[in-house]
Amino acid sequence: xxxxxxxxxxxxxxxxxxxxxxxxxxxxxxxxxxxxxxxxxxxxxxxxxxxxxxxxxxxxxxxxxxxxxxxxxxxxxxxxxxxxxxxxxxxxxxxxxxxxxxxxxxxxxxxxxxxxxxxxxxxxxxxxxxxxxxxxxxxxxxxxxxxxxxxxxxxxxxxxxxxxxxxxxxxxxxxxxxxxxxxxxxxxxxxxxxxxxxxxxxxxxxxxxxxxxxxxxxxxxxxxxxxxxxxxxxxxxxxxxxxxxxxxxxxxxxxxxxxxxxxxxxxxxxxxxxxxxxxxxxxxxxxxxxxxxxxxxxxxxxxxxxxxxxxxxxxxxxxxxxxxxxxxxxxxxxxxxxxxxxxxxxxxxxxxxxxxxxxxxxxxxxxxxxxxxxxxxxxxxxxxxxxxxxxxxxxxxxxxxxxxxxxxxxxxxxxxxxxxxxxxxxxxxxxxxxxxxxxxxxxxxxxxxxxxxxxxxxxxxxxxxxxxxxxxxxxxxxxxxxxxxxxxxxxxxxxxxxxxxxxxxxxxxxxxxxxxxxxxxxxxxxxxxxxxxxxxxxxxxx
Numbered sequence: 001x002x003x004x005x006x007x008x009x010x011x012x013x014x015x016x017x018x019x020x021x022x023x024x025x026x027x028x029x030x031x032x033x034x035x036x037x038x039x040x041x042x043x044x045x046x047x048x049x050x051x052x053x054x055x056x057x058x059x060x061x062x063x064x065x066x067x068x069x070x071x072x073x074x075x076x077x078x079x080x081x082x083x084x085x086x087x088x089x090x091x092x093x094x095x096x097x098x099x100x101x102x103x104x105x106x107x108x109x110x111x112x113x114x115x116x117x118x119x120x121x122x123x124x125x126x127x128x129x130x131x132x133x134x135x136x137x138x139x140x141x142x143x144x145x146x147x148x149x150x151x152x153x154x155x156x157x158x159x160x161x162x163x164x165x166x167x168x169x170x171x172x173x174x175x176x177x178x179x180x181x182x183x184x185x186x187x188x189x190x191x192x193x194x195x196x197x198x199x200x201x202x203x204x205x206x207x208x209x210x211x212x213x214x215x216x217x218x219x220x221x222x223x224x225x226x227x228x229x230x231x232x233x234x235x236x237x238x239x240x241x242x243x244x245x246x247x248x249x250x251x252x253x254x255x256x257x258x259x260x261x262x263x264x265x266x267x268x269x270x271x272x273x274x275x276x277x278x279x280x281x282x283x284x285x286x287x288x289x290x291x292x293x294x295x296x297x298x299x300x301x302x303x304x305x306x307x308x309x310x311x312x313x314x315x316x317x318x319x320x321x322x323x324x325x326x327x328x329x330x331x332x333x334x335x336x337x338x339x340x341x342x343x344x345x346x347x348x349x350x351x352x353x354x355x356x357x358x359x360x361x362x363x364x365x366x367x368x369x370x371x372x373x374x375x376x377x378x379x380x381x382x383x384x385x386x387x388x389x390x391x392x393x394x395x396x397x398x399x400x401x402x403x404x405x406x407x408x409x410x411x412x413x414x415x416x417x418x419x420x421x422x423x424x425x426x427x428x429x430x431x432x433x434x435x436x437x438x439x440x441x442x443x444x445x446x447x448x449x450x451x452x453x454x455x456x457x458x459x460x461x462x463x464x465x466x467x468x469x470x471x472x473x474x475x476x477x478x479x480x481x482x483x484x485x486x487x488x489x490x491x492x493x494x495x496x497x498x499x500x501x502x503x504x505x506x507x508x509x510x511x512x513x514x515x516x517x518x519x520x521x522x523x524x525x526x527x528x529x530x531x532x533x534x535x536x537x538x539x540x541x542x
Contacts, residue, residue, distance in 0.1 A: 052086040052382075053375040057114035058364075059107065062094040063435045065428040069421070077400065077430040078391045085387075088379050108136055113367035115376060118437065121174060122361030127475050128173035137365040139171045143377045150384035151175060154440060164359040168475055168537040174363025175380040177436040179356065181443035182463070188244045188354040189462035191320060192312040194338035194454075196223035204340050208250050208279065211343050215288040218311040232304055233288045233311045235296070236280065236503070238496055240314035248276045249352030249465070250345050255499075257531055258352075258469040262539065264532040268495050269519055274512040277502045284503050294500050308332050312340075317455035318424075325452065339458020342465040353465025357473055364438040383439045393442040395430030410448050423449065474534035484530045487523040494518065 058073075066073065073079050073092045083089060093114055095103035104119060108126075113136065121128055131137045144151055155162045165176045179185050197204065197214070200221050205211040215233035217223075224231055238255075240246060245254045251272035258265055267273055283289045290296060290304070304310040305324050308331075315321065321337050328335040342353040364380055366373050382388040394401040394408045401408045410427075412418070417426040427434045433445040450456045476484070498515050501507035507515075 050086075050378050051375055052088045052379045053115075053372050054087070055089040055091065056116060056370075056376055056379070057091045057093060058116040058118070059093045059095070059114045060116075060118035060364075060437075061100045062097065063428060063432075064097070065422075065424045065434060067097065068425045069429060076428070076432065077396050078432065081391055081396060082382065082388070086379055086382060111136075111369075113369050115370040116364050116366055116380070118362075118364040120360070120362050121365065122473060122475070126478060127167065127481075128365075129167050129169045129171055129475075130478055131365075132171055132173060135368040137173055138368050138370075138373060139173065140175070140366065140377065141170070141172045143366075143373060144172060144175075144381075147374050147377045148175070148381035148384070150381050150388070154178070154384055158358075161358060163538075163541050164357060164473060165363070166541055168477075168534075168541065170542070174365045175377070175384075175438040176359050176363040177438060178440045179358045180440040183443040183459070184441055184446055185356045185358065186354060186459060186463045186465075187356065188240075188314060188316055189342065189458060189465075190244075190246050190312065190340045191315050191337050191458065192340055193218075193223070193310075194336040195334045196311055197338070199223050199225075204338055205343060206341050207343050207347060207349070208247065208345055211247075212283065212288070215283065215311070216286070219287055223311070224308045226308075230309055231311055232290045232309050234283070235290045235301060235304065235310055235313040236284075236293045237314065238499055241499075244314055244342075244354035245352045246314050246342060247280070248273070250343055250349065251276055252352065252469075254352060254469070255495075257471055257528070259471055259535060260469055262535070264528050264535055266519075266524055266528055268499075269516045269524065274509065277499070277512065278509045280503045281505060281509055285505060289503070294504070302327075306331075308335075317450055317458055321455050321458060322450075322452055325454070337454055337458075339454070339461045341461050350466040352469055353462055353467065355465075355467040355470045357470070359473065361473055362436045380438050383437075389440060389442065392431050392437065392439045393433040393445050395427075400427075400430040408444055415448070415451070423451070471531075472535070472538055474531060474538050476530055476534050480530035480534065484523070484527040487527050491519055491522050491524055491527070494522065 060073065062071075062073070066076065070076070072094065074090065079090065091114075101123070104117075105125060107113060107117075108124075108131070117137065124131065126134075128137065132139050144155075155165075161176075161178055162172075165174065166172050192204065192214070194204075196202075196218060200217050200223055202214055202217060203210075205214045218231050218233040219229070222229065222231070241248060241255045248255055248267065253265070253267040253270050253272050253276075255267050255273075258267060280289065284291070290310075292300075296304070301310070301313070302324075305313075306327050308328070313320075315324075317339075321339070325335065325337060342351045344351045366376050370376055383392050390397070390408065394410070395414075397403065397408075399411065400414050401410050403409070414423060414426045414430070417423075421429075424434050427449075432439065433441055434449065447456075450459065498507060502509055502512070502515075
């Protein structure tokens with residue numbers, strides 16, 4: 001029986017966008033067995049009846065979790081099994097770690113391209129339409145319609161997906177990586193020490209004023225119990241600010257571009273940004289924000305958590321809640337983290353929060369030099385069908401997962417690896433769901449990756465924020481990009497510098513208007529205009 005994937009529309013003109021990755025509404029749908037995997041049309045062609053390529057070359061970055069135990073994706077169990085099922089031998093080409101962008105650009109410039117190129121294409125120096133015109137990659141629309149029944153069904157069942165993966169000129173250029181459920185789209189948010197809240201008889205804060213009360217109590221009431229006033233109530237980061245809009249979202253804006261009812265705005269020049277900065281400056285002056293936040297790298301931040309000093313921060317369910325709990329509990333048995341709602345200015349507000357669009361530009365393109373694009377499309381399409389979906393989200397039945405009442409449950413090979421591999425590295429030996437690739441990512445992967453109730457509850461809590469102002473994956477033309485890229489490089493550098501100065505008090509908040517005028521003199525209106533044109537084109541896509 002075919003299950004239509006329940007994915008909320010991501011059209012940017014939507015009035016509201018209930019959300020996502022880390023767990024919308026929180027309650028999973030009823031258990032879904034292999035026969036209910038996304039994209040499985042009844043009567044999908046048997047692999048034995050399809051002519052797949054004998055061989056192909058495939059360029060893709062080597063994910064760090066895979067690189068920890070292997071040198072090539074040929075070693076992943078799912079790809080080994082795919083070769084058995086299709087007969088296609090794949091020569092994977094992995095650029096050196098840290099050189100992916102340079103190697104990608106050099107490869108495009110050389111014109112010597114592999115058959116398949118998997119990349120985050122919105123980071124490419126030229127848009128997909130230009131690369132198609134220059135005969136670097138090919139348009140896939142007709143090939144998908146004719147030779148990719150599984151992906152075609154996914155797109156039919158989820159028309160918002162088709163809009164996201166289609167360029168302004170109407171080209172589909174990749175077999176895409178798609179987030180297949182709302183549960184997969186919220187991955188970041190505010191976290192506090194729950195044991196500290198409990199010790200001080202405090203509730204999880206839901207408004208800016210409640211946060212101030214909690215942070216003040218963390219500062220003054222010795223929640224770590226060592227008799228010293230060494231607690232750091234909150235760790236602030238501009239990177240986190242851009243990722244999830246924490247605190248600034250209470251004013252209904254972001255720290256970057258956002259979409260307000262079809263109109264592009266740049267948050268830092270809006271009047272509300274001044275109020276946000278004034279609040280952060282007050283907190284910093286009162287010792288509620290880490291005084292060394294601007295010079296604290298990830299290792300120092302980790303040390304402040306493990307030394308039982310940090311009371312709150314923005315983080316992820318995996319690398320944050322789970323990792324910190326395992327690191328700190330041996331020395332601090334009562335350690336517990338809790339995900340907090342994105343705070344509003346008053347109770348009942350719907351502040352902005354982090355959100356990931358179902359398609360972010362990641363996918364597998366076919367080069368114009370490929371000899372057999374029809375066969376390659378068929379090979380790639382296998383991953384969007386029932387068997388391929390299970391293979392690349394769960395691995396090998398009986399080894400990495402087993403079906404329990406129709407639910408693909410990971411075995412101890414993944415969840416309690418005998419070689420003591422972390423879950424993500426154990427997953428990487430069998431399948432690619434824990435990062436990306438030309439697949440529909442299955443929510444049952446994340447349901448099991450979140451091994452702690454605190455992770456699942458945080459995801460559900462964060463998902464209640466507002467996401468209607470999220471920017472969709474717009475595409476600037478070559479001319480728009482060339483005109484505004486240097487503008488935005490300068491603006492961002494200046495913005496970051498001044499945010500720190502305002503918060504730390506070296507620049508009085510009374511100079512905010514001067515800050516706005518400086519950004520305008522740098523050409524921000526030109527950048528807004530370009531993004532408005534791109535948004536209008538996006539909204540006009542069919």
